[in-house]
Amino acid sequence: MGLNKQIRYNEILTQIESVIEKNSEGFTDICLTPAKAVFSLECEILEQLFKALTLLQKLEFLPPLALIHGAHTRLAAWESKMQSREIWKLGIFKNSPLPALFQWFQKLKGAVLSKFSLYFHDILAQQTTPSDMRQLCAKLHHDHYQK
Numbered sequence: 846m847g848l849n850k851q852i853r854y855n856e857i858l859t860q861i862e863s864v865i866e867k868n869s870e871g872f873t874d875i876c877l878t879p880a881k882a883v884f885s886l887e888c889e890i891l892e893q894l895f896k897a898l899t900l901l902q903k904l905e906f907l908p909p910l911a912l913i914h915g916a917h918t919r920l921a922a923w924e925s926k927m928q929s930r931e932i933w934k935l936g937i938f939k940n941s942p943l944p945a946l947f948q949w950f951q952k953l954k955g956a957v958l959s960k961f962s963l964y965f966h967d968i969l970a971q972q973t974t975p976s977d978m979r980q981l982c983a984k985l986h987h988d989h990y991q992k
Contacts, residue, residue: 851902852898854895854898854899854902855899855902857895858892858895858896858899861888861891861892861895862892864888865888865892868884869885872884886919886922886923887946887950889915889916889919890916890919890920890923890950891950891953893912893913893915893916893919894912894913894916894950894953894954894957896908896909896912897909897912897913897916897957897961898957898960900912901957901960901961901964904964906965906968909957909961910961913954913957913958913961916950916954916957917954920947920950920951920954923947924943924947927943927944927947
């Protein structure tokens with residue numbers, strides 16, 4: 846992806862929805878129920894974040910905010926399930942307590958939040974004090990507004 850090239854999130858979203866549709870019926874055996882649950886959770890997170898990016902390109906405010914919140918809720922649920930398992934505390938993953946896919950989803954969510962805060966900085970700034978806004982933006986993955 847070069848500079849000045851607009852990413853077509855709607856095309857990526859179409860591919861994600863196609864993968865979901867193709868594979869949702871593939872988990873028919875009862876033994877695959879846990880795998881289906883994990884697959885569904887991962888796909889929902891990915892779908893919500895790319896829907897949010899698609900709507901951000903249209904400069905919509907509330908729908909992307911709800912989608913980002915939905916992805917955040919699913920990531921938090923996933924993280925709480927992982928932290929309750931002893932394998933992550935005592936296992937082979939001592940250097941990185943969370944799986945790479947989970948970390949990638951967190952980075953993607955951070956990038957979407959950063960883009961959202963850049964596009965709607967003025968609206969968000971009206972809802973809080975300037976010092977709180979600077980503090981909140983400093984916690985973002987990329988603070989585009991201050992740069």
